[in-house]
Each structure stands twice: as C-alpha cells, then as structure tokens.
Amino acid sequence: MNNLLIAQSGGPTSAINATIAGAISCAFSSKKVDHVYGAINGIQGVFEEKFVDLKEKLESEKDFRMLCQTPSAALGSCRFKLGDLKKDKEQFETIIKIFRKHDIKYFIYTGGNDSMDTVDKLSAYCKENGIDDIVVVGAPKTIDNDLTEIDHCPGFGSAAKYIATTFAELERDCHVYDTKAVTIVEVMGRNAGWLTAASALARVAGGKGPDLIYLCEPVFSIPKFLEDIKKKMEDHPDIIVAVSEGIKDENGVYISEHVQAGAKDAFGHSIISGAGSVLENIVRKELGCKVRSVELNLMQRCGAHVASGTDIEESRMLGMKACQCALDGETGVMAIMTRVSNTPYEVTFGSVPVSKVANKEKKVPMEWIHENGNDVKQELIDYMLPLIQGEVSVMYENGIPKHFYLY
C-alpha cells in the first residue's frame, strides 16, 4: 500500500483549503496512491494519529468546490515546531514509525515559514537515515506574503482583496460627514507590510483610498505622523490611515508596546492594545478632533466570501503541483509560483529546496515604499493588482456562504 497524508499548519487563510483540494484531487486521480488521509491539527495530529480518510469525505466535484470556498484550515492547524534533528531524534523516529504503520509514502504539509521548517527537518532526517521511500513536500500558504523563493503566497491575494474592498467601503463611510475626523485602520503584519500595502488597491476602482499608508518596514515617527495628518486635513476633513500592526520606532520597539507600556485598567491590570488604538489616543490628545481606530482583525484572513478568484485558482494549482512533486519522488521541496509576465499576468509552477524557504522572511522592498514613508509606489500596486482579480462564485445556503467540514 502506498498512501498519501496531507496536513495543514500555521495561521488560517481563505485559500489554504483550495491548496489541499488541489493536492487531494491530484492524489485521487493517481494510480500511485491507494488511500489519501488527512491529519487533524497538523503535525500534532500525526503524533496523535488523528487521521481521516479523505475519500470518504470528498465525494463529488461540488464537495471540492465547497472546500475551496471554505476559509481557514479544514483539517485544523497547530503551532508545533519539530525539535533538533540530533537532540530530539525520537520525535522523528516516532513520526516515521507512524508513517510505516499507516503505509504513508507521501506527506504533504501546507503552511508558512514555520511549517516549511517541519518539511525541511523531516526530509533531512529521512535523507540522513537512508529512508528513501518516504517523500516529504511543502505547499506554501500565508496571508503575510512573506515567503521567499515564491512570487507571492497563496492566501495573500484573497486577504488583499478583502482589505482593498473594505478600505473602499470605509472610505465611503468616512466621507459622509463634512467634519474633521481621523479613522485609523490597523492591518495585520508584524514584520512585513504587504497586507497594509494592499489598502492602496482601494484606489483602483475610482475611490481615493487611504490618505496615508504606513508599512512596518520604514521607521515610524509619531511627530511626523501627526504632521502628515495635519497636512492632509488642509485638503479635506475626513482622513483615513492604514497602519501595519508592526510599526516600530527608531529603536525597533513596536509602537503598540512602548507607548502603552504603562496602561492599566481599573483593577491595575495591564491593557493590551494594538498600534491603531495607541495612535488613536495620540491623535485625540494632540489634534483634538474626532478619531477612531478600526482593526481588520481575524476577518482579513478568513473573509472567503470575497476571495480572489486568481488566488483560489493558483492555490489549487499549487496543491496539485505539490502532489505531483511528491508522486515524482521530489522530497524536501516546496511548490512555488514564478511570475513570467505581468501584462498579461502569467505564472508558472515549479519547486525549490525547502531549506531555501524555511524560517526566512520576505519584506516589502524599501524601493517600493514612498520616500516619505507614508504611501506605496506604483511598482508595488502593479505587483499586487493581478493577485486580487476575479471573483469566486460562492455557493450560498439560507443566505450565507456554505462551508465544508472535514472533521
């Protein structure tokens, strides 16, 4: 028996299920594979042998379509990092023992840079120990768009489309009054500003988009931020600001941390708040006008009802590619996309050694950010625009999108 096991890891996205849908359908149609299993809660579910037989779950093309429109990891996720190859050898031995028990020959792991570390270590362990009949392959995903070696990450396009759509709507909302008001919208991204940059895409259908955009790559200066707002207000009263959650001062300290460090509630407990909320309090104090902060929070990573058609299609293709790599015996690789042309937009699919990706981070290049640090350049918009094209024809039931359950 040659079985294939697939699992998901890391933070949820709107496209990660399209990736497993692609891999699973590829495995279903291959003569090399007998059973296709899903591990529940990532590598943790492997240790616990929490497996589901996916042929019993996914029976029709409609099931696959519904899985593709389901946000977040349908197989569950975990935040489990494998230990050291030498020191924690028994961890790896346990996994191989479980694989042998269930005749797992192919293992596909979808996730971000932490998850690629798992793929890297497990495939390295197999190589070092002469285990050549188990193939381990990575399939990328992360809304953060911070994986190296790949043009862009599956899941980013859908999050970007949600963010752009939401900023366009917030602009309409903030525009209705003619009084001075600042709306600060905090977007996810601790170390890379890609998602915050996507707010600029609110401008591509006729709207003005955010007035100011602060990514987490440049140093963030509070006095300059206040000056930027005052200057924009000379032109119009309703100001919309996009900020990365990870904006930092000149010492590399998160704005959210250092300003709010002493914040206590009525019981004397520390108050945890985001960069947007910190800036809201500063604007209220310094400028005295109406101000509010908005967090796009979890919604930006699970807003599958407005997923990007391009993203879902590419994610499914990448899943297929990852499965194909596995069936071809390519171990220790991650499936990738390369952009061969921007107009017309075209990508090709391939693979790279996962060691090139694991634990690395791709930030927004400084040359794509405006010198003033308060907006993005056209090159960045050109890079992102193709990724939000196309809409998914979502299946609704009783007025809300229908989701698919694998466990």
Next chain:
Amino acid sequence: MNNLLIAQSGGPTSAINATIAGAISCAFSSKKVDHVYGAINGIQGVFEEKFVDLKEKLESEKDFRMLCQTPSAALGSCRFKLGDLKKDKEQFETIIKIFRKHDIKYFIYTGGNDSMDTVDKLSAYCKENGIDDIVVVGAPKTIDNDLTEIDHCPGFGSAAKYIATTFAELERDCHVYDTKAVTIVEVMGRNAGWLTAASALARVAGGKGPDLIYLCEPVFSIPKFLEDIKKKMEDHPDIIVAVSEGIKDENGVYISEHVQAGAKDAFGHSIISGAGSVLENIVRKELGCKVRSVELNLMQRCGAHVASGTDIEESRMLGMKACQCALDGETGVMAIMTRVSNTPYEVTFGSVPVSKVANKEKKVPMEWIHENGNDVKQELIDYMLPLIQGEVSVMYENGIPKHFYLY
C-alpha cells in the same frame, strides 16, 4: 416649476443609496416633477444650498445599479436636529425660503428616528402655517432595525447578512486549534440588540454559530458570563461569544463604562474601549486562557459587497413608495413595509404618520430572547432569516466593487 429634493441623514448603511435610487427613478419618470435635486450632507446642505442636479449625475440604468451597490450615503449625511417649532421658528422659515427659491415642492428625507424628527417638525410647521404646496416625506433606513411601525428597517438585512457571514467565517478561524480559547465579538447596538441577534444566523448553513449571544436588552451579569463560558468549554475548547456594544449591568450602566472607568494610559489619559475589550480583560484575568476581542466596527454597516438582495430590493421599493407618497400629496408620512406572510415571505408597502415613528425605538422583544439571556429563540431567527436572502450581483472594476459618486 415643481422640483423634488432628496437628502440623507444619520449613520451610513449598505442600502440607503438603494432607497434614494428608488425615489429618484420614480421622480424621473413622473410628469409632476421638473428637476430632481440632491442636498449634500442632509438638512445641513439645505441650509447651505449645496444642491446637485441628479439628472446630470444619473444617466443610465447602470448608474442606478452602481448607486444601489454603493455603501453609505452617496449624498452625504449630517447629525443636525431641527430646533423647537416655536422657539426656533426662523430655522423653519429659512428652509421654506430656500425651498421657494428653488421651487422645491417635494422633499424626501431618508434616515433613522432622528431624521424622522426632521420630517415630523418640518411637515408640522407647514401645516401650522398653511403651507399646503410643500410635501415632506420620510424614507426609513437604519442598520439598527429600531424604527417602530415598520416590520424591519432597510439596511438591517444587509448588515445582518454581513454579520452572519462573518461569524460563520470566524467560527472556522477559531476552530482550527484544539486549545482553549475565547473569542469575543462586539456588534453594534447601544440600545437594541437586533444586530447582535443576527450572529445567530451563522447557524443556518451548517455551522454551529456563536456559542453565546448577549443582546443589550437583558441585564448583563459578569459572573454569569464567566460561568456560561466555563460550561461551554466542558463541551469544546474554542468558544465564540457575540455581545452587543450596549450590554448593561443591573443598574443600567454600560459594561464598557463602569469596569474600564479608571483605565489610564502611560500618560495618564483615560482609555476608551468597548464592551468586548472590557470582557476580554476580565476573561484573561479570571479564566487565564487565550482570549481576544474583535469589533465588527464600521465594516458591519458598509459591507455592501455582501449586501442582502432582499434588503436592496426592498430599500429601492421603499424609496419609490416614499416618492409616490410625495407625488400624491401625503405630507408628514414615512413609507413603511408590512410583513403579510413569513412562509412564503411577502411584504406590502404603505405609509404611516411620521409622528408615530420620530424619536421612538423598537427593541428586541424579551420573549424572543432565551431565558438564560445568552442566546436567541427560534422566533427571532425566523423573523430575521428572510431578510438576508439573495445576493447582489456586484459590479467589480480591477478586482474591487465599483462605487458611484454623486458629489
């Protein structure tokens, strides 16, 4: 010349532009009306004579469709309340003078209970002063669903659909880990819990929906809230809670106010936060598990990309009805919908004296809320369900919804 003037007021919704689209198209096709003007920023724009000629703006059916899919007041809004009929007589004289100057015979005002106060006072002023050639009509809207005399408010269905869709997605997001975690989602509604109740609609397509739902109508008890969570956690680790921003303790004090009353930031300034954030800190302290709070914030009132087809259609019909009332000389009325049947769902359109609506508030009936105060009953779900049915075929440009600008 007999001209018609239309304006919008109060907080934005995803359906308020469908209402003016209906009224405007009705006016365009009537022989009784010469010019159709829009006042920018509500009644404030009337005082400032900030008028646009709508025939110059809306030229095709496509323009009307795009207006219908545009969230928030396309004519702008205001928070201006007219003064006393006797004491502030000159305010009313000014308005009538401006109406005479521009040959305004029909005035349609869309908004919530505050805006209906404007319609009520202005029509009363006309009656008291023998002005019988100016007709003033109200067209309702509010996501809060708190207007009396109408089965449900235009705008509520779309906000409810956004909320239900988002809760279904958040459930998937929170479900991926198998560790104990509480997610508290704050929904708009200071005095009426309709929007929070809509979170229960996340259950209608197979999902489990929120584990606990707290509307602002019953008294909110913090110890009971903690007990409720502990009890739910015996069943599964990932708990999702929906709370109205306006939940209050047994003394009628907002939870957000009294608990956080002493909260100060590092500079000694008071910190303003919502009910969800207050409860987040309490859960962290008392239960010690992972906890986060999420605010649906402005997104819930402007998420037009996932508007309810039923809501947009009804809003347009109500706008037409309001215009028809005006053309028929019915002054001092508000257009309404009455539900004549729930299965199949059917409404009829009519009108009531606006004095019955102005400054009144319709709360969720206590008999539709679970006795434990932590969920809604089937009757409330049955009432809401038809209102979120159907999707709008949104026009996209470059990957995001296209909006229409009237100024």
